[in-house]
Amino acid sequence: MDPRPERTGSREIRRANLSRVLRHVHEDGPASRAELTRRTGLSRSTIADLVGSLEAAGLVVEGDPAAAGGVGRPSPVVHPSADVVAIGVGVELDAVTLAVVGLGGAVEHRIRHEYEREPSAAATVEIVGRLVDGLERALSGSRVLGIGAAVPGLVSTADGLVRMAPHAGWVDEPIAQLLAARTGLPAFADNDANLGAAAESTFGAGRGLASLVYLHGGPSGIGSGVRLGGRAPTSANGFAAELGHTLVDPRGEACRCGATGCLETEVRFDLLLDVLGQERLDLRDVSASLRRAASPAVDAFVAEQLRRLAVGLRNAVNAFDPEAIVLGGFLGALFEEQPETLLDALRAQLMPPLAESLVVVRGALGEDRLLIGAAELALRDLLDDPLGG
Amino acid sequence: MDPRPERTGSREIRRANLSRVLRHVHEDGPASRAELTRRTGLSRSTIADLVGSLEAAGLVVEGDPAAAGGVGRPSPVVHPSADVVAIGVGVELDAVTLAVVGLGGAVEHRIRHEYEREPSAAATVEIVGRLVDGLERALSGSRVLGIGAAVPGLVSTADGLVRMAPHAGWVDEPIAQLLAARTGLPAFADNDANLGAAAESTFGAGRGLASLVYLHGGPSGIGSGVRLGGRAPTSANGFAAELGHTLVDPRGEACRCGATGCLETEVRFDLLLDVLGQERLDLRDVSASLRRAASPAVDAFVAEQLRRLAVGLRNAVNAFDPEAIVLGGFLGALFEEQPETLLDALRAQLMPPLAESLVVVRGALGEDRLLIGAAELALRDLLDDPLGG
DNA sequence: ACTAGAATGTTCTGGTCGAGAACATATCAG
DNA sequence: CTGATATGTTCTCGACCAGAACATTCTAGT
Numbered sequence: 001m002d003p004r005p006e007r008t009g010s011r012e013i014r015r016a017n018l019s020r021v022l023r024h025v026h027e028d029g030p031a032s033r034a035e036l037t038r039r040t041g042l043s044r045s046t047i048a049d050l051v052g053s054l055e056a057a058g059l060v061v062e063g064d065p066a067a068a069g070g071v072g073r074p075s076p077v078v079h080p081s082a083d084v085v086a087i088g089v090g091v092e093l094d095a096v097t098l099a100v101v102g103l104g105g106a107v108e109h110r111i112r113h114e115y116e117r118e119p120s121a122a123a124t125v126e127i128v129g130r131l132v133d134g135l136e137r138a139l140s141g142s143r144v145l146g147i148g149a150a151v152p153g154l155v156s157t158a159d160g161l162v163r164m165a166p167h168a169g170w171v172d173e174p175i176a177q178l179l180a181a182r183t184g185l186p187a188f189a190d191n192d193a194n195l196g197a198a199a200e201s202t203f204g205a206g207r208g209l210a211s212l213v214y215l216h217g218g219p220s221g222i223g224s225g226v227r228l229g230g231r232a233p234t235s236a237n238g239f240a241a242e243l244g245h246t247l248v249d250p251r252g253e254a255c256r257c258g259a260t261g262c263l264e265t266e267v268r269f270d271l272l273l274d275v276l277g278q279e280r281l282d283l284r285d286v287s288a289s290l291r292r293a294a295s296p297a298v299d300a301f302v303a304e305q306l307r308r309l310a311v312g313l314r315n316a317v318n319a320f321d322p323e324a325i326v327l328g329g330f331l332g333a334l335f336e337e338q339p340e341t342l343l344d345a346l347r348a349q350l351m352p353p354l355a356e357s358l359v360v361v362r363g364a365l366g367e368d369r370l371l372i373g374a375a376e377l378a379l380r381d382l383l384d385d386p387l388g389g
Numbered sequence: 390m391d392p393r394p395e396r397t398g399s400r401e402i403r404r405a406n407l408s409r410v411l412r413h414v415h416e417d418g419p420a421s422r423a424e425l426t427r428r429t430g431l432s433r434s435t436i437a438d439l440v441g442s443l444e445a446a447g448l449v450v451e452g453d454p455a456a457a458g459g460v461g462r463p464s465p466v467v468h469p470s471a472d473v474v475a476i477g478v479g480v481e482l483d484a485v486t487l488a489v490v491g492l493g494g495a496v497e498h499r500i501r502h503e504y505e506r507e508p509s510a511a512a513t514v515e516i517v518g519r520l521v522d523g524l525e526r527a528l529s530g531s532r533v534l535g536i537g538a539a540v541p542g543l544v545s546t547a548d549g550l551v552r553m554a555p556h557a558g559w560v561d562e563p564i565a566q567l568l569a570a571r572t573g574l575p576a577f578a579d580n581d582a583n584l585g586a587a588a589e590s591t592f593g594a595g596r597g598l599a600s601l602v603y604l605h606g607g608p609s610g611i612g613s614g615v616r617l618g619g620r621a622p623t624s625a626n627g628f629a630a631e632l633g634h635t636l637v638d639p640r641g642e643a644c645r646c647g648a649t650g651c652l653e654t655e656v657r658f659d660l661l662l663d664v665l666g667q668e669r670l671d672l673r674d675v676s677a678s679l680r681r682a683a684s685p686a687v688d689a690f691v692a693e694q695l696r697r698l699a700v701g702l703r704n705a706v707n708a709f710d711p712e713a714i715v716l717g718g719f720l721g722a723l724f725e726e727q728p729e730t731l732l733d734a735l736r737a738q739l740m741p742p743l744a745e746s747l748v749v750v751r752g753a754l755g756e757d758r759l760l761i762g763a764a765e766l767a768l769r770d771l772l773d774d775p776l777g778g
Numbered sequence: 779a780c781t782a783g784a785a786t787g788t789t790c791t792g793g794t795c796g797a798g799a800a801c802a803t804a805t806c807a808g
Numbered sequence: 809c810t811g812a813t814a815t816g817t818t819c820t821c822g823a824c825c826a827g828a829a830c831a832t833t834c835t836a837g838t
Contacts, residue, residue, distance in 0.1 A: 008406070008431060009796055010399060010823045017397070017825090034786060042397060043826050048787070065834095072785025073833040154742050163742040211623050226708075234600050234618035235710035236746050242707040245740070247636050247700060259703060259738040311636060314648065318631040319615075319708040321624035349648040351634070353543050353552040357625050398825055399794045406796085423815060432797050437816070454804095461814025462804040 017042060018386040021050050025060060025080050026103050026383060027202055032066065032075035051078055057387055058143070059084055059103070080104040084382070085139070087147040087185070088375030089128055090192065093167060093220050096124060097367075098131050100139065101375030105203050107368050109138050121162070121173035129182040146186035146378030147179055150195045150370040152220050157238030160189035166256050167220045188377035192216070193223025194232065194240035195373025196363070200326050201227040203372060204364040211322040214363070215243060215313075217331035218283060221264040222312075226320055246315045248308055263312035267305050269330050275301045284367065286333035302334050303341045309334070310345035317346070317354055328363035336362055406431060407775040410439050414449060414469050415492050415772060416591055421455065421464035440467055446776055447532065448473055448492070469493040473771070474528070476536040476574070477764030478517055479581065482556060482609050485513060486756075487520050489528065490764030494592050496757050498527050510551070510562035518571040535575035535767030536568055539584045539759040541609050546627025549578035555645050556609045577766035581605070582612030583621065583629035584762025585752070589715050590616040592761060593753040600711040603752070604632060604702075606720035607672060610653040611701075615709055635704045637697055652701035656694050658719050664690045673756065675722035691723050692730045698723070699734035706735070706743055717752035725751055 020040055025031055031039070037047045054060045061081050065074030080103035088107075090097040095114040099107050111131050119127065132147070153165030160176020179187035197206075197214035206212040206227065215224045222244035226233055233241075244264040245257045252261030273281060276293050290298065313325060327335050335342055339360070347355045365372065409429055414420055420428070426436045443449045450470050454463030469492035477496075479486040484503040488496050500520050508516065521536070542554030549565020568576035586595075586603035595601040595616065604613045611633035615622055622630075633653040634646045641650025662670060665682050679687065702714060716724050724731055728749070736744045754761065771777075 008402070008429075010402065010794090010825085011796095013397070013399065013402060013795095013824065032786095037786090040397075044787070045789080045827080046825055049825085069834070070785075071783075071833095071835045073787060073831090075786060154740060156742075164740065211625060228617070229623035233622055233709070236600060236712040237710055237742065239710040239743060241709070242740070242743070245707050246704050248639075250638055250700070251640075257738075257740050311639070315635050315704050316708070318634050319705070320622070320630070321626055321628040323625040349646075351543060351553065351631070351646050353545075353626065354628060354631070399796085399823090402795065421815095426815090433816070434798080434818080435796050438796085458805070459814075460804095460806045460812075462802090462816060464815060 015385050015387075017046070018050055018054060019384055021047070021078075022054055022059060022080075022103075022386045023383050025078050026105070026379070029104065030063070030077050030079040032077050033062075034075035036078065054078075054386060059382075059386055082106075083142045084145065085142050086145045086375040086378035087132060087135075088371035088373070088378075089147060089149040089179075090370035090374060091124060091149060091151045091165075091168070092370075093118065093152075093218075096127055096131070097371060098128065099368075099371040099375070100135065100142075101372055101379075103379065105372055107371055109135060110371070111135075118168040121168070121170050121175060121178065124168075125175070125178040125182050128179065132183050132185075144185060145382055146188065147183055148195075148374035148377030149175055149179060149187070149189040150192040150374040151175060151189055152192045152218075152223060154237075154239050154242075155189050155191045155194075157190050157194075157232070160187060162189065163237075163239075186378060186381075188374075190238075190374075190377060191223065191225065191240040192370055192373075194225035195377070196223070196328055196365075196369045197225025197227050197240075197326070197373075198232065198376055199365055199369045199373035200328070200363050201230060202376065204369070205326045205361045206324055209323045211320065212324045212326055213241070213243070213313075213316045213320055213322045214326045214328065215316075215331055216328040216363075216369075217267065217269060217334075218329045219269045222267060222331070224316070226322070228320070228322075241316075241320075243312060243316050246312050248311045263309070266308045267312070267331070271301075271305070272330055272334075283329050283333075286330045287336060290333060290337055299338070302337050305334055306338060306342040307345045310342055310349065313342075313346055313360075314349040317350055317358060321354060323357065324359040324361060326361055326363050328365075328369065332362035335360065404774050404776075406435070407439055407443060408773055410436070410467075411443055411448060411469075411492075411775045412772050414467050415494070415768070418493065419452070419466050419468040421466050422451075423464035425467065443467075443775060448771070448775055471495075472531045473534065474531050475534045475764040475767035476521060476524075477760035477762070477767075478536060478538040478568075479759035479763060480513060480538060480540045480554075480557070481759075482507065482541075482607070485516055485520070486760060487517060488757075488760040488764070489524065489531075490761055490768075492768065494761055496760055498524060499760070500524075507557040510557070510559050510564060510567065513557075514564070514567040514571050517568065521572050521574075533574060534771055535577065536572055537584075537763035537766030538564055538568060538576070538578040539581040539763040540564060540578055541581045541607075541612060543626075543628050543631075544578050544580045544583075546579050546583075546621070549576060551578065552626075552628075575767060575770075577763075579627075579763070579766060580612065580614065580629040581759055581762075583614035584766070585612070585717055585754075585758045586614030586616050586629075586715070586762075587621065587765055588754055588758045588762035589717070589752050590619060591765065593758070594715045594750045595713055598712045600709065601713045601715055602630070602632070602702075602705045602709055602711045603715045603717065604705075604720055605717040605752075605758075606656065606658060606723075607718045608658045611656060611720070613705070615711070617709070617711075630705075630709075632701060632705050635701050637700045652698070655697045656701070656720070660690075660694070661719055661723075672718050672722075675719045676725060679722060679726055688727070691726050694723055695727060695731040696734045699731055699738065702731075702735055702749075703738040706739055706747060710743060712746065713748040713750060715750055715752050717754075717758065721751035724749065 062076040154163040176187040224243035226241040249261035253265040255262040451465040543552040613632035615630040638650035642654040644651040
């Protein structure tokens with residue numbers, strides 16, 4: 001808290017204004033200079049100057065004015081440069097996914113590398129390294145700002161150190177450092193659900209909201225992340241809000257975290273598979289599968305899972321008082337089957353003023369979520385200080 | 390999130406720098422100009438200018454250099470002005486307390502007005518109004534910036550509306566508005582534990598920490614507040630983190646919040662009174678009373694209560710990953726009896742990396758907590774923009 | 779087609795602010 | 809009493825944004 005980012009000379013204003021303009025075209029898409037003037041409250045001359053600087057740095061491109069303009073001189077449209085990109089990596093149970101994400105959030109060149117058993121940290125980094133090597137041609141001419149990795153586990157944000165990733169069995173693996181060494185790119189890492197929360201907050205279902213709690217249900221458990229004021233909240237270690245380990249039932253099963261009756265042990269993907277009678281199921285297909293299997297038994301199961309989820313959400317809402325809860329993975333699918341079951345159970349446990357304004361929605365980004373969030377890690381420095389510090 | 394506080398012209402820098410200097414002398418006490426230069430990183434000439442502006446506005450006073458200076462020209466010491474004050478009000482179960490709090494956090498003119506049954510909102514405001522009237526002489530010559538109230542219940546921070554205060558039976562009482570009308574002062578209100586968290590974070594046990602979770606145990610239940618990055622986290626309604634209503638035991642007692650087995654129903658002041666065989670007990674005397682009553686039965690009770698508290702804290706730590714947990718009221722007293730009982734129970738339920746850096750401490754401000762926190766509400770506008778917007 | 783009006787880009791000037799150099803001043807050590 | 813040191817004071821400079829004045833390009837109406 002003490003060595004705070006000095007906000008001093010006029011340079012700082014310049015930096016902040018450049019950041020605002022670049023962020024705007026990154027997050028909200030191309031915008032005319034006139035639009036930027038209105039949105040930022042800056043004067044026309046200042047916007048012209050700022051956009052000029054950003055264009056000179058190759059970060060934005062001014063294009064033809066929108067075809068259907070109103071009266072008045074047409075205002076050139078400022079686009080994010082297609083050549084400025086970051087690489088997003090998602091480490092999952094059964095595969096590593098990787099993609100190139102540009103300023104503006106466009107996802108390109110998705111690659112998926114599957115494996116049977118989760119590889120060691122070093123092996124994972126080597127896999128990623130080879131995939132990045134393979135992109136060399138596709139990336140020629142692009143300015144690659146860095147590489148970000150989404151890892152299921154406790155990740156120390158500041159240094160990209162994976163403190164523990166239970167499913168892969170990683171302990172204290174300096175993933176960011178290893179990735180930087182292998183690829184020669186600036187590298188970052190964070191918890192997968194944290195990055196999912198970031199992506200949904202900036203580009204997905206939480207767009208424009210000041211606060212949200214994101215929960216993702218997958219084969220490896222329930223991860224969660226929080227965004228307050230559009231940012232990750234300040235915390236001691238930068239760990240994600242571990243709502244998967246919030247108490248749901250003290251007499252429940254033992255959890256690998258050491259406690260018992262965690263949300264993650266009570267609401268589980270494998271239970272869902274059992275009920276559906278399936279061995280494997282892609283998270284994208286859960287909704288379809290649920291609809292096909294519709295029956296009283298399945299309905300009852302879904303209702304029961306949603307009621308347990310509501311207990312976990314109660315704690316989340318009491319803690320963060322968020323504007324919205326965003327549900328991803330199979331949690332989103334369960335919710336969409338019986339939204340009222342969850343909402344009723346939640347309302348019954350919340351003080352009315354807390355429940356009133358609360359919105360529960362399903363995540364909007366699907367499986368690109370991780371790639372976008374991870375790449376965003378590598379874009380952040382640029383967005384904060386577009387002309388470099 | 391959209392109509393963000395425009396950070397534009399050079400005026401904004403001036404405002405931010407004035408704010409930094411004033412905040413420094415407010416929070417960290419008088420400081421020489423040389424010290425301010427070092428702490429802020431601003432140049433000598435700028436600091437001279439800033440301090441000059443603040444002095445001209447009557448917000449700070451330059452005093453004689455510290456007696457034991459080193460070599461070199463002595464640097465005048467900048468003190469917060471003693472004439473700039475705010476009124477802090479604490480609404481409690483059995484009394485209203487009120488005090489004048491100056492820039493710098495000094496508490497003066499404490500007044501306590503006791504009652505048998507909690508009065509209505511209107512009656513409470515009238516009591517406060519009379520107490521303020523009575524301070525007229527003491528306040529002559531002072532610049533009273535406003536009045537802040539700490540209320541046990543859900544308070545909408547933005548407008549100072551008490552959504553529900555269960556013990557007083559208030560529902561949707563616009564306390565801030567009523568206080569402003571009665572006293573003619575700018576008025577603010579917030580949840581009591583939220584303000585306790587703010588006070589402990591700025592002036593108490595959480596000084597210098599970037600994040601903390603504060604829990605206060607009193608006769609009316611368990612309140613809690615969170616500070617992240619030295620500020621209240623962004624949330625939908627500005628409600629405090631209601632950790633008193635985090636789940637501890639689903640088979641526990643019904644809570645007035647609608648759920649069952651809340652921390653607040655499982656860890657209770659009246660249970661403590663029973664064990665101690667007392668009818669009434671001031672929160673300040675709990676530690677002494679516990680020590681007098683020491684016995685295996687009391688020890689066992691304390692241990693049991695601490696273990697339940699640990700379950701609630703587990704949820705808090707998983708949610709916020711704070712640097713410290715600060716315990717106030719009887720929770721602080723229980724903790725100080727058997728710190729290891731709580732810490733062991735907590736560690737057993739937390740993933741090691743989360744537990745590692747976590748610190749649990751007893752609050753440092755005692756019952757001035759509320760008054761300081763409440764007054765701070767009224768000082769905030771000045772601290773954010775010292776020369777007024 | 780032509781013109782008026784509107785919205786926007788462009789250029790230039792001015793005001794605010796902080797940095798830093800040069801100089802002035804007050805203390806300490808010997 | 810003198811030199812070294814730290815700090816206050818004054819002045820100049822450059823960075824930055826606002827706003828005025830002017831230029832440009834579109835739409836709407838005739």
